[in-house]
Amino acid sequence: MSRTAANAMRAKESARVRLAGAPSQVTPLKPAGRMRRRVRRGEALFGAGDPFSALFVVRAGHFKSLASSANGQVQVTGFPMVGDVLGLDGIDTGFHQCDVVAFDNAEVFVLPFAECEQWSRDTANGQRLMRRLLAREITRGHDHMLLLSATRAEQRVAIFLLDLSERYRRLGESRSRFVLRMTRQDIGSFLGLQLETVSRLLSHFQREGFIQVQGRETSMLDFPALWRLSGHTPDSHRPVIEPLLDPQGNLLHVADTDNGLVRM
Amino acid sequence: MSRTAANAMRAKESARVRLAGAPSQVTPLKPAGRMRRRVRRGEALFGAGDPFSALFVVRAGHFKSLASSANGQVQVTGFPMVGDVLGLDGIDTGFHQCDVVAFDNAEVFVLPFAECEQWSRDTANGQRLMRRLLAREITRGHDHMLLLSATRAEQRVAIFLLDLSERYRRLGESRSRFVLRMTRQDIGSFLGLQLETVSRLLSHFQREGFIQVQGRETSMLDFPALWRLSGHTPDSHRPVIEPLLDPQGNLLHVADTDNGLVRM
DNA sequence: CGCTACATTGATGATTGTCAACAAGTGTGG
DNA sequence: CCACACTTGTTGACAATCATCAATGTAGCG
Numbered sequence: 001m002s003r004t005a006a007n008a009m010r011a012k013e014s015a016r017v018r019l020a021g022a023p024s025q026v027t028p029l030k031p032a033g034r035m036r037r038r039v040r041r042g043e044a045l046f047g048a049g050d051p052f053s054a055l056f057v058v059r060a061g062h063f064k065s066l067a068s069s070a071n072g073q074v075q076v077t078g079f080p081m082v083g084d085v086l087g088l089d090g091i092d093t094g095f096h097q098c099d100v101v102a103f104d105n106a107e108v109f110v111l112p113f114a115e116c117e118q119w120s121r122d123t124a125n126g127q128r129l130m131r132r133l134l135a136r137e138i139t140r141g142h143d144h145m146l147l148l149s150a151t152r153a154e155q156r157v158a159i160f161l162l163d164l165s166e167r168y169r170r171l172g173e174s175r176s177r178f179v180l181r182m183t184r185q186d187i188g189s190f191l192g193l194q195l196e197t198v199s200r201l202l203s204h205f206q207r208e209g210f211i212q213v214q215g216r217e218t219s220m221l222d223f224p225a226l227w228r229l230s231g232h233t234p235d236s237h238r239p240v241i242e243p244l245l246d247p248q249g250n251l252l253h254v255a256d257t258d259n260g261l262v263r264m
Numbered sequence: 265m266s267r268t269a270a271n272a273m274r275a276k277e278s279a280r281v282r283l284a285g286a287p288s289q290v291t292p293l294k295p296a297g298r299m300r301r302r303v304r305r306g307e308a309l310f311g312a313g314d315p316f317s318a319l320f321v322v323r324a325g326h327f328k329s330l331a332s333s334a335n336g337q338v339q340v341t342g343f344p345m346v347g348d349v350l351g352l353d354g355i356d357t358g359f360h361q362c363d364v365v366a367f368d369n370a371e372v373f374v375l376p377f378a379e380c381e382q383w384s385r386d387t388a389n390g391q392r393l394m395r396r397l398l399a400r401e402i403t404r405g406h407d408h409m410l411l412l413s414a415t416r417a418e419q420r421v422a423i424f425l426l427d428l429s430e431r432y433r434r435l436g437e438s439r440s441r442f443v444l445r446m447t448r449q450d451i452g453s454f455l456g457l458q459l460e461t462v463s464r465l466l467s468h469f470q471r472e473g474f475i476q477v478q479g480r481e482t483s484m485l486d487f488p489a490l491w492r493l494s495g496h497t498p499d500s501h502r503p504v505i506e507p508l509l510d511p512q513g514n515l516l517h518v519a520d521t522d523n524g525l526v527r528m
Numbered sequence: 529c530g531c532t533a534c535a536t537t538g539a540t541g542a543t544t545g546t547c548a549a550c551a552a553g554t555g556t557g558g
Numbered sequence: 559c560c561a562c563a564c565t566t567g568t569t570g571a572c573a574a575t576c577a578t579c580a581a582t583g584t585a586g587c588g
Contacts, residue, residue: 067406071495075413077406089406092399097406121391127384134398135356141405142331142341142353142361148412149339149456151577153544184567192413194545199568215553215567231335415545417576447534458577463536479535479585 035110039102045086047099052090054112055133058082061106062181066099076190077144079164079182082171088137103181148192150231156191157201158229161211165220176223180216299374303366309350311363316354318376319397322346325370326445330363340454341408343428343446346435352401367445412456414495420455421465422493425475429484440487444480 036059039045045056048068063080077098080086086108090096119126150156169175180187184195184202191198205211210226212219220226227234300323303309309320312332327344341362344350350372354360383390414420433439444451448459448466455462469475474490476483484490491498 067410069407069410070497073410073414073495075410077409088399089402090399092396092403097403117391121385121388124385127381130395131398132356134395134402135352137402138353138398138405139356139361141402141409143333145341145405145408145412146331146333146337146339148409149453150337151543183565189413195567196546196569197544200544203568231337233334415575448536449534459534460536460578461576464576467536 035112037108037110039106039108041102041104041106043102045100045102045106045108046090046096048095048097050090050096052087052094052096052113054087054110055116056086056108056110058084058086059107059109061108062103063100063106064103064182064186066101067097068099074189076182076186078140079186079190081167085133088134091134153191153193153197154201154204154229155231156193157187157198157205158226159232160187160191161205161218161220162223162226162230162232176220178218180218299376301372301374303370303372305366305368305370307366309364309366309370309372310354310360312360314354314360316351316358316360316377318351318374319380320350320372320374322348322350323371323373325372326367327364327370328367328446328450330365331361332363338453340446340450342404343450343454345431349397352398355398417455417457417461418465418468418493419495420457421451421462421469422490423496424451424455425469425482425484426487426490426494426496440484442482444482 037045037056039061045063046052048066058080060082063084063086064076065078065080065086066074067077068074080100086100087096089098091113116126116130120130121127147156147159150159164178164180165175168178182190184198187193188195188198202211202213205226206213208225210220210222210229212221223234301309301320303325309327310316312330322344324346327348327350328340329342329344329350330338331341332338344364350364351360353362355377380390380394384394385391411420411423414423428442428444429439432442446454448462451457452459452462466475466477469490470477472489474484474486474493476485487498
């Protein structure tokens with residue numbers, strides 16, 4: 001089954017189930033998610049210092065986001081992919097604080113921030129959604145800090161692989177076979193390690209039979225072993241991230257009383 | 265563009281606009297900041313899993329905030345003090361994700377979240393303030409990640425000391441003499457180091473004449489040296505953090521077009 | 529006053545960063 | 559189409575930093 005089909009099915013079911021419980025919560029929503037922007041491989045969606053005017057939702061492609069300190073130190077803070085929201089870092093100051101660069105030819109939905117603000121003012125759902133997007137970003141930051149302070153490099157790499165795998169699974173793709181879009185250096189920066197350490201550990205995991213790597217082609221062979229190395233358990237992971245848009249680009253509606261979604 | 269350049273640009277623009285446009289932005293604000301809560305030394309203001317119902321602004325005292333992962337790993341994510349806002353992490357799920365513990369007998373203003381929501385819906389200023397509080401927390405997270413990925417422990421400790429010094433200065437206290445409220449272990453957790461490493465580096469800094477430490481009594485003796493170790497420059501630091509309340513507990517008002525403050 | 533938590537310091541070894549060489553893949557231009 | 563430069567990835571040798579273990583000292587608190 002194609003990934004699109006799988007997602008459509010899930011979305012449909014989700015809509016049905018939730019509609020029963022929270023019909024009164026449904027309110028009309030402007031189809032602002034129609035505006036799109038293409039970003040070519042290697043190009044930046046936006047850079048630190050750019051004036052902030054819109055949020056973006058990834059529709060296709062893979063990105064990396066980079067935070068940089070004044071002294072020139074740069075760190076990869078994330079690898080956004082389909083369904084992820086970008087640009088939240090610009091809300092505070094009105095200027096983006098991060099660079100976001102595309103790994104491949106990508107496409108994003110553009111949500112002009114003025115509209116988001118309006119929507120956030122006019123509807124309780126909009127307000128909730130905006131708040132939760134921001135709050136989730138904070139939680140993501142905490143998770144990353146915990147990752148960075150994980151003592152052993154082995155542990156960090158294992159967590160990284162499992163996390164990526166889980167994200168692909170949620171998108172309806174294979175959780176055991178995927179392509180690493182980023183370089184070893186990007187991974188290293190994200191994990192607070194040198195690229196050689198990353199390379200060595202991937203090779204090590206392969207020798208142990210936990211994974212198979214050939215360049216960026218990756219297969220997860222032994223999940224239990226990786227979970228053991230990661231120090232976590234499969235279910236100990238974060239709650240499911242609610243998408244803002246469905247695969248067709250329709251805005252979703254966040255109900256109040258539960259964490260469910262209603263398709264508009 | 266570098267962060268420094270962006271900040272400089274913003275500051276300049278902000279200054280200009282503030283003088284011209286801000287006064288008309290003033291609107292009445294409910295004095296919700298009057299409700300208080302005391303927290304005794306060692307007690308938790310809230311803990312992970314507690315239902316979220318309010319935000320807090322520190323009025324007096326010192327805290328540490330702790331993020332914990334499912335496997336039991338705990339990390340210090342910050343050392344909130346007077347003027348800092350606590351509880352933002354609970355907005356997403358309705359339950360707090362962090363523990364916040366007082367180092368001394370402390371007092372906080374309580375801002376019931378229902379009021380914040382109402383205020384955020386009814387006034388443009390409220391909306392802005394809420395958003396910016398959240399967005400700032402995201403930026404703070406990025407800064408901490410950069411700190412954690414600073415390669416050398418020496419650098420991390422230097423940054424930690426300078427950051428603390430700067431925060432005290434902003435509160436009108438001495439930037440060169442202060443007391444570390446937290447243990448070496450807390451510092452280590454915050455910096456991703458072992459407590460022994462922290463202790464050793466503080467001793468080392470003292471031998472070099474950069475600081476003087478005696479237990480938790482700390483004097484900063486050689487700022488230039490510390491800046492050099494930190495890899496930063498004094499002005500490369502964060503923009504001034506806007507307080508939510510002034511020292512008397514009056515709510516402040518954030519104007520729209522700039523980053524200035526107007527006292528209500 | 530003794531207990532407990534906290535801090536300092538030393539010795540040691542493991543993990544990881546650094547430097548270096550080389551291989552493999554990618555894109556460019558002749 | 560091939561040669562070439564360039565980026566990326568792998569692997570080895572070595573050194574340095576930092577974690578670990580352990581002993582001792584110190585301050586705060588009942």
